[in-house]
Amino acid sequence: MVGVAARKPIDPVAVRAAVLAVAPWLLDDAAPEPTRSELAAAVRLSVRTLAQLAPGNSVEVRVPPFVAVQCIEGPRHTRGTPPNVVETDARTWLLLATGLAGYDDAVGAGRLSASGHRAPAIVDLLPIVPLDRQV
Template identity: 40%
Template sequence: MARIYAALLSQLDALVAPPGQLSRYGLGRLMHLVNDTLVTLDSPAVSTPMSLSDHLLERSRAADDVAEKVSGIMGDETAATLARQLEPLTCELSDALSRLPLPDTVASRFGTVRLTDYLRANVIMVVDLALEELATAERAAMTESVRALTQVLTERYPGRTIEVRIPPYAAVQVGALSAGPSHTRGTPPNVVEFAPETFWELATGRQSWQRAAASGTLTFSGVHAGETARMFPIVKIR
């Protein structure tokens, strides 16, 4: 959990300092996320939590509603005003994450979820914002976001037919969509390997499988490896 906290806070720090980096909409997105996180940290739950996969699906379904709320936060404020309003909120979030104990399970606006998975989803959101606004993300945050997204692949497509590799961040095994062999040892018969940026763009629906394969930043081998194309995108952020 501490690793996820650190990744989230390091990416938030990189987004807000130095000031003047973010667009009005970027500042609005960040204010919405920080506000939502502060509310959720104070909302412990005892009901059964959903999986990270289901939590991201619920976030995808709420993307339009979130965009509307972001517009409401921005209003007619200038970027400088939004930045001043955001600064104390990020400090408050950092303090809140340092307080123990934190709840294991929380009632988020997207449903009951483990706090770990809620914060993993937030890391995905801030990495997306960093890539869009700054064209780069903090390594720790990128690492945690890629690991979270590959965890979702294993939840949605359990099995050991295809090995998905995103060096140096993650390697997982998933099941084929049709009948296929299970890999147990040695060289996997079905392998898909992504450049990290390509995996991210496919995971968030920004690039097509065909274009990625043509660019050489995605390679795959084996009878079932191409079935991985139908597993993307993983999450719709907006």
């Protein structure tokens, strides 16, 4: 029987480097937008770090078009639309992942969609790569 290959552990140094590459844009929305590859690396690595920190299948985190992962222990979802979904754009995700924005503020502003009672569980795992406004 062939099993599913385990995902390689995410290197925290690589995650931090990827996020720091886009930090000027996160800190100043007037700064030039990062390249698509820089943005993709920062989003993918930070979201996959979330999944590594909280393995499970009860919450799906989506940052289209870059990545979607399942995380947080709990009931496994296998078909159709999951009941617990967090979805946002790349910039909002990175602001959350760095602690430069708050989950409730992003939901309130309509920049983050969260469904299901388990979706807010990701808050306990944020920020993933803390930044302050002095970077």
